[in-house]
Amino acid sequence: MSSQAPSLVFSFEDARHCVETHAANMRPKGRELLSLLDATGRVLAEEIHADRNIPPFPRATRDGYAVRAADVQRVPARLEIIGEIRAGASLDASPNPKAGQTVSIMTGAPVPDGADAVVMVEYSRADGSQVEITKSVSSGENIVPCGAEAQRGQLLVSPGARLDYAAIALAASVGRSRVIVSAKPRVAVLSTGDEVVDVDVQPGPHQIRNSNSYSLAAQIKAAGGEAAILPIAPDEPVRLQELLAEALECDLVLIAGGVSMGKYDLVEQELAALKAEFFFTGAKIQPGKPVVFGRVLGPAGREPSDGKPKYFFGLPGNPLSTMVTFELFVRPVLDALCGAAPHPLVFTQAKLKSVVRTKTGLKRFLPATLSGEFDHAEVELTRWQGSGDIAAIARSNCFLVIPPDREQIEPGEWVSILRR
């Protein structure tokens, strides 16, 4: 007797929250030490602290004159120039101005004790050893006090942070040439379908090339994971079970195709045969309605070596459906397996360029083109032939998000988009 998966069709938001709830309990499988540059885009697995006060001295933020603010309350004021402090000048050797005196100073140089403000060079007229200051400053102006940006020992970057260029700069600024990051999760990619052949094979007239394994691998890579592309599974239980067993060796399993209602869509049935637990078997979205999320203990009830259940997604095989369901549902799981702190899915807003008409009932994520610049972003649907039209998807640059209750959206209305 063949097993059957339950029917659990969620709204988009409920399906997303379901994934987020499970993702909250997932952890990366290990950690590794990398050189700072190799760690770009990876997820930090340690705390990074300030190794000293930042800045380590009161730092001039302008080229000009280090003064006592009290000396330049009335302008113009004439001061005696007693020296110069350039960036990199030793703190001990700095000339120290007294009342009526000033020091020429450069951006990034330490402000001497005797001064409490910096006047920009633009508001000065130097004349030999004298300078006329033409604008008054208040105490502290154009100086960042010692330790104002961070105190020695302060936590600067927490575990779970993705190391973008700003975090990399911060790590470099506190002397971290190597950092500990979470290990990359290995994600199995299993495309199914009797009509699907690999990219190197010349397809027969009745066959199509496997593109889903490649879009998924590219998405996995962009999200910080490592893709393990398995051979294509035919629509036949025995070989499908063999490949599922192989896939379950990985940290996460993505199966593309074979989750719809067709006679040869066997994926759910074969997962049910493994006593899989299904969290949902559909979401009210288009494309991607038949998306499946669940977990399984191991092939044929065999426990995985770590004793932990393996999570899987069954993604509909239409190329756009596969791509969209990855972005909407797989990403939070991959983030969690990478050790990244959870972050909500945020849509951005743009003005609709031309009218959109759809049927109600499903939340839609349709290929669209965002154009314009600065505050004048406009978006319009890409002409396409449906979810299999990879050429149209590649021409588009975002997804237009259409709420399930809208039949028609007029030009000029603000609409949500998902950037890609």
Ligand code: AMP
């Ligand atoms: P399925 O989800 O298996 O019903 O497939 C839906 C559609 O996507 C069909 O037109 C399939 O031929 C196509 N498709 C399935 N798998 C792939 C794949 N790996 N690459 C490209 N297209 C696919």
Ligand code: MG
């Ligand atoms: Mg199929």
